[in-house]
Amino acid sequence: MPAALTLRTVRATRYVLPLREGGSMPGLVEADDDGLYVVKFRGAGQGPKALVAEVVAGELARAAGLRVPEIVLMDVDPVIAAAEPDPEIQELVQGSGGLNAALDFLPGALPFTPAAPAGVSAHVAAAVVWFDALVANVDRTPRNPNMLVWHGNLWLIDHGAALYRHHAAAWPEGAAAAPFPQIADHALLPFADPIDRVDAALAGRLTPEAVGAAVAAVPDLWLGRDPPAERDAYVTYLQERLAAPRAFAAEAEEARRGRA
Ligand SMILES: Nc1ncnc2c1ncn2[C@@H]1O[C@H](COP(=O)(O)OP(=O)(O)O)[C@@H](O)[C@H]1O
Numbered sequence: 001m002p003a004a005l006t007l008r009t010v011r012a013t014r015y016v017l018p019l020r021e022g023g024s025m026p027g028l029v030e031a032d033d034d035g036l037y038v039v040k041f042r043g044a045g046q047g048p049k050a051l052v053a054e055v056v057a058g059e060l061a062r063a064a065g066l067r068v069p070e071i072v073l074m075d076v077d078p079v080i081a082a083a084e085p086d087p088e089i090q091e092l093v094q095g096s097g098g099l100n101a102a103l104d105f106l107p108g109a110l111p112f113t114p115a116a117p118a119g120v121s122a123h124v125a126a127a128v129v130w131f132d133a134l135v136a137n138v139d140r141t142p143r144n145p146n147m148l149v150w151h152g153n154l155w156l157i158d159h160g161a162a163l164y165r166h167h168a169a170a171w172p173e174g175a176a177a178a179p180f181p182q183i184a185d186h187a188l189l190p191f192a193d194p195i196d197r198v199d200a201a202l203a204g205r206l207t208p209e210a211v212g213a214a215v216a217a218v219p220d221l222w223l224g225r226d227p228p229a230e231r232d233a234y235v236t237y238l239q240e241r242l243a244a245p246r247a248f249a250a251e252a253e254e255a256r257r258g259r260a
């Protein structure tokens, strides 16, 4: 059994406003613990696999020692959409009854900008590049960095596009060994230490227990007909990528040198 990692479950009490920056229309939602959360709705166009990626990649990043806002499960009763004048939001919330993924809202956080890279040491930059190469995250580009600077530190958000090969019919066959050339577009590549400098320490933190726990945190509701088999596929994919020698780390380092 993987080490326990229990995500808190909170209940949505009020839909506050939509965050329209990206594509999935997450909502700022208040919960019954009086907290404010950024909710990724299960009924959004990206489908429930985006929520799986949010939890699995988010918790793996945390296990690797990177900063990620607390992830909780948000139980949504569609009635909270009743007061919403926007039919698009109504439809989204109505299609998302039950558990959704939510990140603790960081008040006053600023978006990371490559032009003025605050809060990022070369070491942290290398760690984030390494991590995004591991989970094949296509959404950390200069135009769409999905990083916030909060109280002087870098925080990672929005892992919905990670593990993108899980959308393919053949998943997970061959997926772990497939190249990830998109790492060349990573927003932190120009600021990163050599990736091999962080490789062993980060891989050492992502033990089989850590991988198992991140995958076990995904609720059955977001998976298909055979949740145990689907969980196994994520574990297999990640363990294969994490096995030495880690081709993704070498690929990321090659991309970094190409930039230098
Ligand atoms: N935990 C958070 N704290 C503060 N702001 C956030 C947080 N999560 C997301 N945001 C803001 O909301 C925007 C959209 O969220 P994001 O997770 O990137 O969703 P998507 O890109 O799929 O629409 C982000 O670009 C950021 O400005």
Ligand SMILES: [Mg+2]
Pocket (backbone or CB within 6 Å): 022, 023, 146, 158
């Ligand atoms: Mg985003």
